[in-house]
Amino acid sequence: MVVMATGSGKSLCYQLPSLLRDGVGIVISPLIALMKDQVTELEQLGVAAACLYTGQSWQQQQEIEQQLKMGALDILYLSPEKLMSHSTLQQLHEIDIALFAIDEAHCIWSWGDYFRPEYQQLNLLATEFPRIPRIALTATASQQCREAIIQQLSLEDAQIYDEDIDRNNLIYWVQPKQRGNKQLLEFILCRHKGHSGIVYCSTRKQVEELQLFLSAENIACESYHAGIEASDRWKIQQRFMTDETSVIVATVAFGLGINKPDVRFVAHMGLPQNLDAYLQETGRAGRDGQEADVWMLFGLRDYQRRLSWILNEETFEEKRQFELQQLHNMMDYILDHQCRRKKLFEYYSPKHQRQDCTCHQCDNCFFIKKTTEITEDARKALSAVHHCKGQLGVDSIIKILRGKKLSNSMALPLEGKNGNKDEIAYQSLSVYGLGAEQSTDYWRSVFWKLILEGAVCFQGEYCELIKLAPSCKALLKGEETLHQSGLKYFTTQDFFSHKYQDEYKNHPLYKKLQSLRSALATKLSLYQYQLFSDETLQQLVEKMPQNISQLSVIEGMGKMRAQKYADEIFGLIQQYKDQKCTELKHVLLDLPQIIDPQAIEHYAVTKALTLQEVDQQFSEYLRLGLVHPHQILPFPKEKIQAVIAEWTFQTDLSGRVEAQQFYKNQYESHWFNCFCQAQRFLQQTNNKEAIE
Numbered sequence: 001m002v003v004m005a006t007g008s009g010k011s012l013c014y015q016l017p018s019l020l021r022d023g024v025g026i027v028i029s030p031l032i033a034l035m036k037d038q039v040t041e042l043e044q045l046g047v048a049a050a051c052l053y054t055g056q057s058w059q060q061q062q063e064i065e066q067q068l069k070m071g072a073l074d075i076l077y078l079s080p081e082k083l084m085s086h087s088t089l090q091q092l093h094e095i096d097i098a099l100f101a102i103d104e105a106h107c108i109w110s111w112g113d114y115f116r117p118e119y120q121q122l123n124l125l126a127t128e129f130p131r132i133p134r135i136a137l138t139a140t141a142s143q144q145c146r147e148a149i150i151q152q153l154s155l156e157d158a159q160i161y162d163e164d165i166d167r168n169n170l171i172y173w174v175q176p177k178q179r180g181n182k183q184l185l186e187f188i189l190c191r192h193k194g195h196s197g198i199v200y201c202s203t204r205k206q207v208e209e210l211q212l213f214l215s216a217e218n219i220a221c222e223s224y225h226a227g228i229e230a231s232d233r234w235k236i237q238q239r240f241m242t243d244e245t246s247v248i249v250a251t252v253a254f255g256l257g258i259n260k261p262d263v264r265f266v267a268h269m270g271l272p273q274n275l276d277a278y279l280q281e282t283g284r285a286g287r288d289g290q291e292a293d294v295w296m297l298f299g300l301r302d303y304q305r306r307l308s309w310i311l312n313e314e315t316f317e318e319k320r321q322f323e324l325q326q327l328h329n330m331m332d333y334i335l336d337h338q339c340r341r342k343k344l345f346e347y348y349s350p351k352h353q354r355q356d357c358t359c360h361q362c363d364n365c366f367f368i369k370k371t372t373e374i375t376e377d378a379r380k381a382l383s384a385v386h387h388c389k390g391q392l393g394v395d396s397i398i399k400i401l402r403g404k405k406l407s408n409s410m411a412l413p414l415e416g417k418n419g420n421k422d423e424i425a426y427q428s429l430s431v432y433g434l435g436a437e438q439s440t441d442y443w444r445s446v447f448w449k450l451i452l453e454g455a456v457c458f459q460g461e462y463c464e465l466i467k468l469a470p471s472c473k474a475l476l477k478g479e480e481t482l483h484q485s486g487l488k489y490f491t492t493q494d495f496f497s498h499k500y501q502d503e504y505k506n507h508p509l510y511k512k513l514q515s516l517r518s519a520l521a522t523k524l525s526l527y528q529y530q531l532f533s534d535e536t537l538q539q540l541v542e543k544m545p546q547n548i549s550q551l552s553v554i555e556g557m558g559k560m561r562a563q564k565y566a567d568e569i570f571g572l573i574q575q576y577k578d579q580k581c582t583e584l585k586h587v588l589l590d591l592p593q594i595i596d597p598q599a600i601e602h603y604a605v606t607k608a609l610t611l612q613e614v615d616q617q618f619s620e621y622l623r624l625g626l627v628h629p630h631q632i633l634p635f636p637k638e639k640i641q642a643v644i645a646e647w648t649f650q651t652d653l654s655g656r657v658e659a660q661q662f663y664k665n666q667y668e669s670h671w672f673n674c675f676c677q678a679q680r681f682l683q684q685t686n687n688k689e690a691i692e
């Protein structure tokens with residue numbers, strides 16, 4: 001059994017052994033779209049792959065079955081329904097099989113959100129083909145789910161490869177709901193203008209409304225939910241895959257078949273179903289390994305809706321308790337002030353627990369929240385809940401605590417002393433105005449803490465009314481203390497201060513490669529990412545390969561593609577270099593005494609560039625090997641050598657580790673680093689002599 005993060009090479013675990021072992025690798029996959037994508041990608045790499053499912057034409061199925069019989073396939077993808085058919089099983093008995101891989105194995109778990117009844121019949125693989133290896137693969141699996149997979153696929157003796165499922169390119173953000181849609185808009189405009197993203201909502205109505213709202217704000221988006229015709233849904237998905245639509249606003253119906261690697265953000269407008277679902281859904285961001293955001297809004301109403309759904313669901317008690325626990329875990333994750341990653345992976349990768357609690361990639365690590373004692377205020381809040389006798393909601397009780405007026409409809413349920421329905425009865429309560437000095441947000445955070453501690457609970461059809469729970473006694477008696485860190489509302493400044501690292505996308509060569517990719521994709525009817533990922537383009541810009549062997553080792557390229565597209569790629573790189581060469585000639589003309597720092601400053605002024613931009617320009621010339629450092633750096637030749645030697649041995653200079661990694665990987669970047677190193681050295685020592 002393999003538990004591995006999405007995008008970390010999970011499919012390689014069955015693809016490689018399928019190629020190395022005799023016979024064909026049979027992969028069971030829950031979705032046709034997913035199978036088709038995988039087949040196209042494998043074909044691009046020169047692997048003989050195909051897929052079989054019940055919706056194919058008779059002729060198509062015949063062709064593939066023929067190939068299967070002749071042993072012409074390396075990997076065959078099957079839908080579970082197709083596998084179960086008598087004729088398919090018969091055929092499988094007649095051929096050599098390398099292995100069975102059960103992809104998305106969590107679909108086997110009947111308590112899970114992704115349950116597929118057909119998956120439960122897969123236990124027949126163990127009895128029908130006892131000698132053929134079985135591999136179960138999943139990206140998220142809680143303990144219960146793991147046990148279900150192992151038991152149903154008879155994997156009791158199998159080894160478990162439990163990889164760290166942390167996705168370190170994801171940045172986690174969680175914030176309380178305040179202005180809803182506007183908060184989302186702010187997030188998108190600050191961090192993801194023009195990027196591909198998915199926004200999850202809980203209801204169809206919410207989806208439709210949000211889509212209208214975002215469209216009015218000029219964001220190219222479409223809505224997606226189960227109420228839309230299947231053929232239209234397919235079209236919407238296509239437009240998303242081909243980047244015609246950048247944002248999809250959807251219910252959880254969207255996503256299982258989506259394998260778009262360059263999704264730059266996944267947003268949740270309300271509570272995800274549970275942490276399992278949260279991991280699955282957020283796992284759709286940044287599959288290409290590039291930085292991506294996962295962002296969530298949460299509110300009390302979402303919590304109450306989910307709670308009432310669980311309490312009213314017709315199910316057996318054990319499952320209800322399990323779901324309540326899951327909801328509690330979700331809220332615990334949301335409200336905790338510790339590192340999000342640490343918290344999240346305590347649930348899922350207990351083996352890979354983090355000791356230190358700062359990842360620098362989640363809101364809790366960005367904005368350290370102060371924890372304060374709230375015992376006294378918690379007691380005030382409990383007392384108010386007690387006085388309102390389970391007749392009011394949290395917002396009304398906060399108003400009472402703050403000494404504010406309730407609307408008539410809210411005030412009515414509180415009866416006056418003699419049983420009269422007295423509108424101003426609440427104003428004579430002893431708790432009225434008791435917490436006037438604190439803000440509504442503060443009181444909300446106190447209530448959240450009480451909910452999480454189980455000191456209060458909800459009643460009413462929609463769980464809208466709050467009452468005391470038995471476990472509040474310890475608090476009221478003063479036997480317990482409570483601590484809480486406040487809720488954090490992000491500002492645009494917060495979003496900008498942790499800026500996204502995608503400057504490379506502005507590189508002129510990157511843009512050219514992008515247009516090439518887009519043109520080729522249209523010509524070959526492929527998705528852009530099936531040709532080259534963003535990371536491949538980025539590496540092409542960084543490394544600028546000169547020949548086929550250098551080109552084929554670029555991440556995601558491979559020999560076949562290198563040969564196929566070499567001419568076009570080399571053409572663009574050469575074009576770029578020629579252009580830089582011409583540019584450089586002008587610079588050298590403008591700058592006769594190039595080692596003079598004053599001349600550089602003068603050059604910057606006349607060209608209306610900042611010194612940093614000049615640095616960047618010169619670094620690029622160095623990187624391209626067009627000049628030697630002593631031609632541009634304000635040092636004599638020997639000094640440069642000395643600087644570099646000195647720098648290498650200084651361990652405390654910032655950026656050293658990064659630079660060294662660069663250094664090791666790329667010969668061409670060598671000069672670029674010399675330049676950076678020399679620059680840094682100069683800044684650190686502020687050595688005037690070095691300049692002279």
Ligand SMILES: [Zn+2]
Binds near residue numbers: 339341359364
């Ligand atoms: Zn963190």
